Amino acid sequence: MSDLAQIVVATHRDRPLVRISGELDMSNVPALDPRLRAGIGDASAAYVDLTEVAFLDSQALSMLQRLADDLTRTGTALTVIAPPSGVAGSLLALTGMDRDLDVRPTLP
Amino acid sequence: METSKEERLQLALDAARLGTFVWYADDRGEPDERMLELFNLPKDGTLSLSAALASMIHPDDRGRYADAVAAAFDPGGARELREDIRVMQSHGGYHWVAVSARAFFTGDPPVPYRLVGVAAEVTERYEAEARRDFLFTVSETLRALTDPAEIKTRSADLLGRHLSVSRALYLDVTHEPDSDYYVVERDFHDPGVASIAGRYRADDFGAGLFAEWRAGRAITVTDVRTDARVSEAERLAYPATDVRAFAAVPLVKEGSHVATLMLHQSTPRTWQPGELALVEEVAERTWAAVERAQAEKELRQSELRFREVVEVAPQLVWVGRCDGSVEFANENWTTSTGVDPDGMDHWAMLTAAAHPDEAAGLRADLARAEARCAAFEGELRLRQRSGGFRWFLMRIVPLSDGAGSVLKWFGVATDIDDRRRADEVLREEEHQVALRLQRALLPRAVESPAGTAVCARYEAGTVALEVGGDWYDAFALPDGQLAITVGDVVGHGLDAAIAMGALRVAMAALAPHSAGPGELLSQFDRFAREVDGAHFATACYAQYDPASGRLRYASAGHPPMLVIDADGSARWLDGGRSGPLTGKVDDQRPDATDRLEPGATLVLYSDGLIERRREPITVGLERLARAAVELHHLPVEQFCSRLISALGGERQRTDDTVVLCLRAVAQPYRRELRADATELSGMRRSLTAWCAVRHVADTTVARLMLAVGEAAANAIEHAYLGQTPRSVSVTVSQEPDGTLVVAIADTGSWRSPAHPGSDRGRGIMIMRRVSDTFERHTTAGGTTIRLRLSPNGPAA
Numbered sequence: 001m002s003d004l005a006q007i008v009v010a011t012h013r014d015r016p017l018v019r020i021s022g023e024l025d026m027s028n029v030p031a032l033d034p035r036l037r038a039g040i041g042d043a044s045a046a047y048v049d050l051t052e053v054a055f056l057d058s059q060a061l062s063m064l065q066r067l068a069d070d071l072t073r074t075g076t077a078l079t080v081i082a083p084p085s086g087v088a089g090s091l092l093a094l095t096g097m098d099r100d101l102d103v104r105p106t107l108p
Numbered sequence: 109m110e111t112s113k114e115e116r117l118q119l120a121l122d123a124a125r126l127g128t129f130v131w132y133a134d135d136r137g138e139p140d141e142r143m144l145e146l147f148n149l150p151k152d153g154t155l156s157l158s159a160a161l162a163s164m165i166h167p168d169d170r171g172r173y174a175d176a177v178a179a180a181f182d183p184g185g186a187r188e189l190r191e192d193i194r195v196m197q198s199h200g201g202y203h204w205v206a207v208s209a210r211a212f213f214t215g216d217p218p219v220p221y222r223l224v225g226v227a228a229e230v231t232e233r234y235e236a237e238a239r240r241d242f243l244f245t246v247s248e249t250l251r252a253l254t255d256p257a258e259i260k261t262r263s264a265d266l267l268g269r270h271l272s273v274s275r276a277l278y279l280d281v282t283h284e285p286d287s288d289y290y291v292v293e294r295d296f297h298d299p300g301v302a303s304i305a306g307r308y309r310a311d312d313f314g315a316g317l318f319a320e321w322r323a324g325r326a327i328t329v330t331d332v333r334t335d336a337r338v339s340e341a342e343r344l345a346y347p348a349t350d351v352r353a354f355a356a357v358p359l360v361k362e363g364s365h366v367a368t369l370m371l372h373q374s375t376p377r378t379w380q381p382g383e384l385a386l387v388e389e390v391a392e393r394t395w396a397a398v399e400r401a402q403a404e405k406e407l408r409q410s411e412l413r414f415r416e417v418v419e420v421a422p423q424l425v426w427v428g429r430c431d432g433s434v435e436f437a438n439e440n441w442t443t444s445t446g447v448d449p450d451g452m453d454h455w456a457m458l459t460a461a462a463h464p465d466e467a468a469g470l471r472a473d474l475a476r477a478e479a480r481c482a483a484f485e486g487e488l489r490l491r492q493r494s495g496g497f498r499w500f501l502m503r504i505v506p507l508s509d510g511a512g513s514v515l516k517w518f519g520v521a522t523d524i525d526d527r528r529r530a531d532e533v534l535r536e537e538e539h540q541v542a543l544r545l546q547r548a549l550l551p552r553a554v555e556s557p558a559g560t561a562v563c564a565r566y567e568a569g570t571v572a573l574e575v576g577g578d579w580y581d582a583f584a585l586p587d588g589q590l591a592i593t594v595g596d597v598v599g600h601g602l603d604a605a606i607a608m609g610a611l612r613v614a615m616a617a618l619a620p621h622s623a624g625p626g627e628l629l630s631q632f633d634r635f636a637r638e639v640d641g642a643h644f645a646t647a648c649y650a651q652y653d654p655a656s657g658r659l660r661y662a663s664a665g666h667p668p669m670l671v672i673d674a675d676g677s678a679r680w681l682d683g684g685r686s687g688p689l690t691g692k693v694d695d696q697r698p699d700a701t702d703r704l705e706p707g708a709t710l711v712l713y714s715d716g717l718i719e720r721r722r723e724p725i726t727v728g729l730e731r732l733a734r735a736a737v738e739l740h741h742l743p744v745e746q747f748c749s750r751l752i753s754a755l756g757g758e759r760q761r762t763d764d765t766v767v768l769c770l771r772a773v774a775q776p777y778r779r780e781l782r783a784d785a786t787e788l789s790g791m792r793r794s795l796t797a798w799c800a801v802r803h804v805a806d807t808t809v810a811r812l813m814l815a816v817g818e819a820a821a822n823a824i825e826h827a828y829l830g831q832t833p834r835s836v837s838v839t840v841s842q843e844p845d846g847t848l849v850v851a852i853a854d855t856g857s858w859r860s861p862a863h864p865g866s867d868r869g870r871g872i873m874i875m876r877r878v879s880d881t882f883e884r885h886t887t888a889g890g891t892t893i894r895l896r897l898s899p900n901g902p903a904a
Contacts, residue, residue, distance in 0.1 A: 055817070057814065059821065094878070
């Protein structure tokens with residue numbers, strides 16, 4: 001894995017909080033995906049914070065979509081943190097994904 | 109021989125024609141002989157004072173005289189007597205006699221004793237006074253009259269009564285082919301005689317008498333029966349008109365007998381010299397009055413005609429008096445302007461009707477005309493009662509008397525609104541023609557060769573006919589350099605536009621053959637000699653080599669070119685300077701060298717951009733530099749437009765303005781990526797750096813990263829499946845308006861078309877949404893994706 005992106009896992013309100021920063025593209029998404037899933041583990045609810053993402057492309061969006069779909073099947077609630085003015089927030093809005101996902105501007 | 113005192117006194121009294129007397133209180137009188145004559149008294153013995161008073165003194169004067177005597181005999185009074193009294197004469201008339209006397213008293217208490225005095229005739233003095241009074245009355249009476257016929261009648265009437273004649277009349281002489289005629293309109297006559305008003309043939313009267321009239325000599329006849337000058341026929345005719353005596357004073361003007369003032373008496377009458385003199389004096393005054401009345405009547409009639417004429421005239425006409433009041437304003441004035449002249453000052457009346465923009469100027473002009481007694485003429489707008497304003501040509505002329513002082517001001521205003529509007533249309537048309545010509549003579553669009561972004565803006569002056577002689581041009585030289593120029597011909601209008609067109613073409617023709625800017629301007633100057641209107645034109649010229657960033661430039665009397673460097677700081681190019689075009693072949697003009705780094709902008713302009721009235725040029729230059737620094741972050745087209753609008757402001761531009769901007773840009777972004785995902789982040793970094801130099805906005809950069817990222821990722825992922833990976837090329841260039849043109853090309857063959865919902869589908873959606881246009885061309889040789897991202901395109 002390149003050092004384009006960093007992942008930090010923490011806990012927020014007794015839920016796992018996965019913070020991703022840096023750039024996400026096809027070069028590092030395949031490596032990031034398992035680390036993201038590991039960070040969430042088998043919790044019943046989790047936060048993924050994309051506030052600090054500087055770039056992401058459609059591959060990263062697909063990774064996020066697949067993750068959300070999988071968690072829905074297991075009954076896990078996923079909340080994505082992305083301010084609308086940020087890189088991730090604006091791309092989620094541009095692609096309409098903000099309607100399918102639970103996107104919040106800040107951590108509750 | 110010795111003369112006694114008494115004899116000497118008598119001589120003195122005789123010389124003074126003074127009578128002396130002594131009246132005693134007991135009514136005895138001792139008048140001397142002269143006194144007796146003066147009082148028309150019998151010379152036999154003494155006479156009582158009371159008897160004399162009763163008989164000889166005019167009844168109106170008797171009481172006054174008796175009172176005066178009583179006062180003189182009052183011992184407590186002045187004891188003197190001074191009275192003028194009328195005394196009856198033997199012929200029935202009265203003489204005026206002045207009496208001076210002193211009272212003497214005897215005893216204590218004093219008792220009146222006698223009155224000693226002298227008396228003298230003062231009739232002449234009284235007659236002179238009466239004559240003066242009468243003439244004064246005549247003048248006053250006539251002065252109030254305006255009708256010539258009435259003047260003649262009243263004058264005859266006054267004279268007739270004053271001299272107690274039977275008849276008094278004026279006869280006017282009319283000259284007709286067969287004879288002169290005497291015309292009597294009206295006459296004064298006493299009740300005893302009839303009027304003789306009528307028309308008489310002059311030849312029917314005695315030739316002898318009337319020859320005197322024609323010669324201007326007065327005639328007096330005491331008795332027609334006995335006067336030898338009267339013919340027998342006349343003698344027989346006169347009784348029919350009750351004429352026994354007459355006096356006639358003729359008026360001769362310019363050798364022609366025109367009128368006679370005539371007095372008739374039905375009894376013989378000896379005309380006294382004083383009477384004749386009076387008649388002549390009255391005649392004189394009457395003629396003067398008649399002439400004055402005639403002139404006034406003619407003036408009134410001509411004024412009447414004047415008013416009749418001006419009431420039907422289409423002009424506005426008015427007459428102002430010296431005291432400022434309006435003597436007259438025609439109906440047109442009021443109906444047209446709606447300004448009621450009643451009670452107005454005639455100057456104020458005009459300014460009240462004038463357009464607010466012109467009222468103050470008009471007031472000053474009129475004050476000047478009034479002060480100099482000079483005519484005023486001007487074109488101005490007058491208020492219309494129907495609303496709005498119309499153009500008038502106004503002329504105001506002073507009417508002077510012979511001595512040069514102004515009597516009246518005569519004003520006329522002619523409606524020239526239609527003509528003015530036609531002129532304005534004509535001017536506007538010429539303006540439009542000049543504008544079209546100038547536009548035709550200026551380049552349609554300027555080229556932006558690779559590595560440059562060039563933009564020019566031209567704004568015509570907004571004032572009619574102020575199309576100027578500004579030009580600009582940008583063209584490629586054979587060696588790949590870009591030539592840019594801005595110039596300015598002196599003057600405005602069609603001629604300036606034509607000269608400008610010739611100079612622009614000359615510049616473009618000469619430039620490829622010149623060794624450099626200085627030599628070019630020297631050649632250009634020689635050419636300009638042959639171009640009408642090119643004298644003192646100014647021009648600046650620069651050559652830019654996009655490959656090296658080298659700039660060579662020169663200026664012929666033109667304001668300095670401005671450079672805004674990539675870091676946003678401003679500097680002036682003040683080398684390569686020489687004077688305006690004069691057509692004189694002199695030493696080669698100098699040029700200078702500079703550099704434009706990518707991101708720097710060179711600004712050429714005409715003085716319309718920096719010049720403002722009543723402002724030093726340095727202020728305009730500073731303003732330009734400030735605005736350019738402030739706007740430099742904008743794409744060059746916006747930079748150019750905003751610069752011209754920021755400096756033009758809201759004010760009315762009287763001069764035209766040219767701005768030509770050259771921005772040095774690095775070559776387009778080109779990168780060959782290996783078909784490997786790890787290439788993407790490096791590409792993003794280098795492209796971001798490329799954008800920074802070009803002042804691409806952050807939001808546009810973000811859109812560009814998404815679009816290019818998706819396109820490149822697609823190519824890397826799909827183009828070479830099952831094949832030997834080759835490269836993916838990424839090209840981004842910037843157009844002058846800031847639009848980014850993107851091309852991502854591969855040489856592979858894609859496995860299958862994209863289907864919605866897949867990763868690739870989402871990537872294509874992203875590309876479409878962040879771009880203004882999205883095209884994909886697939887051939888056997890590969891696929892190219894073309895995108896355009898404008899600065900104001902879809903939001904990221």
